[in-house]
Structure formats: C-alpha cells, structure tokens
Amino acid sequence: MNFYFEAAKVLDKLDAKQGSIKGVIATVAEKDRKRTAALVIETLKYKPVLCDVIDATQLLKQEKKITTRNLALVLVHDLLLSGGIQASEGVVKQAILRHKTRLHSEFQRIKIKRGVKSTEDLAQTDDSRAALIPRYIRVNTNCWTIDEAVQAFISRGYTLTGPFEANGFRFSTGFAKDEHIPDLLAFHPSVRFVDDPLYQAGKIILQDKASCFPAHILAPPARNDSVVIDATAAPGNKTSHLCALMRNRGKVTLFDWSVDVCVLKPCSCQLFAFERDRKRFTTLKTMLSRAQCHNVEPVNSDFLTISPEDPIFSRATHILLDPSCSGSGIVNRLDHLLETEAQMDGEQDRLNKLAAFQLMMIRHAMKFPSVKRIVYSTCSIHATENEHVVRQALESEEALEGHFKLAPPKEVLPLWNRRGLQDEMVHPVDALSLVRCSPGEDATNGFFVSLFVRTDRAREGADIQTNKKRKQDVDEEKASGKTKRRKKKNNQLRCDTGTHISQ
Numbered sequence: 001m002n003f004y005f006e007a008a009k010v011l012d013k014l015d016a017k018q019g020s021i022k023g024v025i026a027t028v029a030e031k032d033r034k035r036t037a038a039l040v041i042e043t044l045k046y047k048p049v050l051c052d053v054i055d056a057t058q059l060l061k062q063e064k065k066i067t068t069r070n071l072a073l074v075l076v077h078d079l080l081l082s083g084g085i086q087a088s089e090g091v092v093k094q095a096i097l098r099h100k101t102r103l104h105s106e107f108q109r110i111k112i113k114r115g116v117k118s119t120e121d122l123a124q125t126d127d128s129r130a131a132l133i134p135r136y137i138r139v140n141t142n143c144w145t146i147d148e149a150v151q152a153f154i155s156r157g158y159t160l161t162g163p164f165e166a167n168g169f170r171f172s173t174g175f176a177k178d179e180h181i182p183d184l185l186a187f188h189p190s191v192r193f194v195d196d197p198l199y200q201a202g203k204i205i206l207q208d209k210a211s212c213f214p215a216h217i218l219a220p221p222a223r224n225d226s227v228v229i230d231a232t233a234a235p236g237n238k239t240s241h242l243c244a245l246m247r248n249r250g251k252v253t254l255f256d257w258s259v260d261v262c263v264l265k266p267c268s269c270q271l272f273a274f275e276r277d278r279k280r281f282t283t284l285k286t287m288l289s290r291a292q293c294h295n296v297e298p299v300n301s302d303f304l305t306i307s308p309e310d311p312i313f314s315r316a317t318h319i320l321l322d323p324s325c326s327g328s329g330i331v332n333r334l335d336h337l338l339e340t341e342a343q344m345d346g347e348q349d350r351l352n353k354l355a356a357f358q359l360m361m362i363r364h365a366m367k368f369p370s371v372k373r374i375v376y377s378t379c380s381i382h383a384t385e386n387e388h389v390v391r392q393a394l395e396s397e398e399a400l401e402g403h404f405k406l407a408p409p410k411e412v413l414p415l416w417n418r419r420g421l422q423d424e425m426v427h428p429v430d431a432l433s434l435v436r437c438s439p440g441e442d443a444t445n446g447f448f449v450s451l452f453v454r455t456d457r458a459r460e461g462a463d464i465q466t467n468k469k470r471k472q473d474v475d476e477e478k479a480s481g482k483t484k485r486r487k488k489k490n491n492q493l494r495c496d497t498g499t500h501i502s503q
C-alpha cells in the first residue's frame with residue numbers, strides 16, 4: 001500500500017507546483033521510481049475521467065480512510081485500468097473494493113456517454129508542440145570536439161543535413177549543426193539519448209537549445225585568473241556549458257567535503273556553482289563529475305547569503321542567474337498532463353512571489369564589486385517573471401549605483417529574431433536587447449534571456465545621468481498616465497509573442 005501513498009504524494013507535489021513531473025519523480029527512492037512514475041503518468045492521463053467516476057460514486061464522502069483525492073485517483077486507476085489494486089488486504093483497499101461495482105458501472109456509463117470505443121480514447125493527448133522541438137544535444141568539448149562527435153554520429157548511420165528548419169526532420173536519421181550555438185546538434189524529436197553510452201560518459205549533454213543561450217550570451221572569459229559565478233546551478237547543464245566555454249581552465253579545491261560544513265580556503269578557483277538545495281546539490285556534483293568539469297567549485301549555499309565583499313567571490317566578473325521560475329515555457333509530453341495555470345487559483349500571486357525573488361537575486365548579483373556582466377534567464381513565458389523583473393532591476397538602486405544597463409542587441413544573440421515584449425518595457429527599444437523563445441514556434445521550449453552590463457567607467461558620469469533620467473521618466477510617466485498612450489503606439493509594432501529584431 002506504501003507504493004500508492006508514495007504515488008499520491010507525488011501527485012500532491014505536482015498539484016502544489018513543486019516541480020515538473022520529471023523533477024518530482026526524481027525525488028522518489030530509486031527502487032520505487034520506475035513503478036511510481038508509470039502509475040503517476042497513467043493516472044494523470046486519465047485524471048479527468050477518474051475524477052468524474054470518483055465524484056459520481058461519492059467515494060471521498062463515504063470513505064474516510066481514503067484521505068485525499070490523489071490517493072483515490074491512484075487506487076481507482078489501478079482498479080479500473082490496471083487489472084486491480086496491487087496491495088495486500090487492508091482498510092484502505094477494502095474501502096475502495098466496497099465500491100467496486102459502482103465504480104465499474106460509472107466508468108462504463110461515462111464511456112457510453114462520450115461515445116468512445118476503447119478506454120484509450122479517454123486518455124488526454126500529448127502536447128503537439130513537443131513534436132516540433134528537435135532533440136538537442138550539446139557536445140561536451142571538455143571531452144571531444146564537435147567534429148569528432150559529428151563523425152561518430154555519421155558512423156552510426158546518421159546523415160548530416162543543412163539547418164534543421166530546412167529539412168523539417170522529414171527523416172529520423174537526419175541531424176544538423178545548430179546555427180546559433182556552436183557545439184549544439186539537433187536530431188529528430190523521436191531520437192532518444194538517455195540510455196546512450198555517450199550520454200552516460202558525459203560526452204554529450206541533453207540540453208534544449210534555448211537553455212544554451214545564457215552561458216553563450218554571458219561569454220565567460222577563458223583566462224586563468226577569471227572568476228565566474230553560476231548562482232543557481234543544479235542540475236548543472238549551464239554550469240558545465242560555462243565550464244566548457246572557459247575551456248575547463250584552472251582548479252583549486254576550496255571546500256573540504258570530509259566534514260559536513262563547507263570550509264573555505266583561499267584560492268584562485270574560476271567557476272563557483274551555488275546551489276542551496278541539498279538533494280539538488282548532490283545531483284549537481286554528479287553531473288559536473290560526469291561532464292569532467294575540472295574548474296568548477298560546487299558550493300551548497302544560498303547565493304543570497306554570499307557577501308559581495310567576500311575576498312574570493314568579490315573577484316567575480318561574470319554571473320549567471322537562472323533562478324527558480326514558473327517553468328511555464330517548458331513543453332513536453334508529460335507536463336502537458338498537469339492542469340493549466342489558468343485553472344489554478346492564485347497563479348498571479350505565485351508569479352508575483354517568484355518575480356520578487358528573481359529581482360532580489362539580480363539586485364544581489366549587482367552588488368558584487370567586480371562584476372561586469374550578469375545574465376538573467378528563465379524558462380517562463382510570463383512577462384511578470386521576464387520583462388517586468390528586468391524593468392525593475394534597471395530601476396533599482398543597485399543598477400543606478402553600479403551603472404548597469406542592458407547590453408545592446410548586437411551583444412545578445414543578434415541573429416535571433418524573437419525579442420522581448422516592447423509593451424512591457426518602460427523604453428520599448430530596450431525590448432530589442434532581450435531574447436525570447438516561443439514554445440513550438442522557435443523549435444525550442446519557451447525561454448527568456450537578458451544581459452546586464454556595467455557601463456564603461458569613463459562614461460560613468462553620463463551614465464548616472466542617463467539612469468537618473470530613466471527613473472525620472474518612469475516616475476513622470478506613471479504620474480501623468482502617459483503609459484496608456486505609449487502602449488497604443490507600440491501596439492502597431494508589437495507581434496504576438498515578441499518583438500522581432502528586424503523591426
């Protein structure tokens with residue numbers, strides 16, 4: 001019976017939006033993971049119809065031993081769709097079996113009412129956008145070169161084609177070099193690499209194209225004395241990308257893992273990867289070791305508690321910030337089964353809280369005295385977590401005092417067409433400095449990237465004035481209600497999900 005409680009607990013966490021299906025299932029003990037995953041996914045597929053059956057039979061009202069709807073869902077799933085409950089007799093099983101006949105007949109009644117021939121016809125279907133996203137792999141240049149990887153795939157029977165937009169993946173053995181990210185290869189969406197020995201050996205990293213943008217845009221230096229921070233690192237895909245871009249240079253052990261608490265020792269290490277969650281930190285270490293990252297120092301700490309004046313971290317010149325977000329841009333076959341945000345009460349509340357935390361992280365990063373570039377990214381499609389956060393960061397004291405502004409479009413993936421939402425920025429032109437990806441439309445998941453840069457010291461005085469003027473403009477606009485008139489004008493320029501750089 002524990003197995004059903006475990007699966008119900010996973011469903012509770014998904015309802016509470018504590019992570020993606022994959023992420024929450026990863027927290028289940030390994031020995032039960034496969035079985036629990038199968039039950040959770042199958043239950044989600046049939047959730048609407050199972051809920052109807054449970055409500056029609058008043059199961060939850062009549063049986064106090066069935067303490068939650070999710071426990072009822074997994075048990076009724078197995079009773080109706082999987083040949084019976086796989087558990088020895090007990091009060092919970094008995095409670096369900098008392099209603100066995102009613103549950104079966106309600107299920108049949110719904111099938112007849114909906115005119116479906118088979119039970120499978122009642123299942124929720126896949127998100128069709130997932131099929132439009134290629135399977136991307138980033139070649140881990142810590143281990144080999146892109147040319148060696150291409151040859152290895154050709155020798156397996158794959159054919160290197162032109163850019164994947166052109167061939168549209170008409171055949172499943174075609175693959176292409178990505179046109180925006182060096183070292184990224186795109187394969188047919190049906191190809192799987194999870195069990196591939198190259199993945200197990202860390203020679204390839206399974207990473208969506210959009211998720212490669214932050215490290216690429218940050219462009220960390222590959223010098224022995226450069227200090228870079230990944231402030232929110234686990235599971236570590238962007239960290240290993242940063243490491244590869246820094247050519248895996250330098251390494252001094254900073255922390256003594258033989259004791260439970262981290263011990264700081266002075267050194268000149270290059271890439272610090274912060275992760276506050278203990279479990280995710282373990283995953284981070286595994287991923288970094290598999291990717292053969294030698295210049296990374298993982299740190300199990302909250303980035304917000306790190307002093308910008310710290311003798312080591314204060315030397316950081318580049319910071320990557322990819323903090324927790326709503327994940328609303330992620331398109332995959334599984335998470336589509338979860339209820340949509342519109343159906344969730346208090347969604348805007350949750351987004352506001354996330355945005356407040358995201359802003360706090362950027363403002364903290366801006367306090368580091370040597371930092372020159374800060375990339376802020378999310379896998380969210382909501383302006384609340386994207387343009388609004390950037391807008392507020394630009395107006396913050398830290399940005400004004402530190403002379404931070406958005407990098408010009410030519411420094412932020414200039415060949416990428418979809419840019420930020422003009423209407424959501426104080427100065428519409430700033431949207432051109434922002435990168436957006438629209439799920440399904442751009443052959444990627446939904447994503448957002450911005451790059452803050454500290455302006456040239458020589459132009460300091462002028463920049464302070466510009467920043468102060470910006471703040472003044474915002475205050476005046478707010479006061480005089482100009483915003484509405486500006487929005488109307490901008491609507492002529494705006495496209496559905498983003499601004500195009502060519503406009």
Ligand SMILES: C[S@@+](CC[C@H](N)C(=O)[O-])C[C@H]1O[C@@H](n2cnc3c(N)ncnc32)[C@H](O)[C@@H]1O
Binds near residue numbers: 234235238275277302
């Ligand atoms: C979106 S994930 C990062 C994904 C990662 N960049 C990658 O590409 O693999 C956000 C991570 O930041 C961690 N996190 C959130 N707030 C943090 C903080 N204040 N300090 C350190 N880590 C934090 C979360 O636990 C989570 O693992």
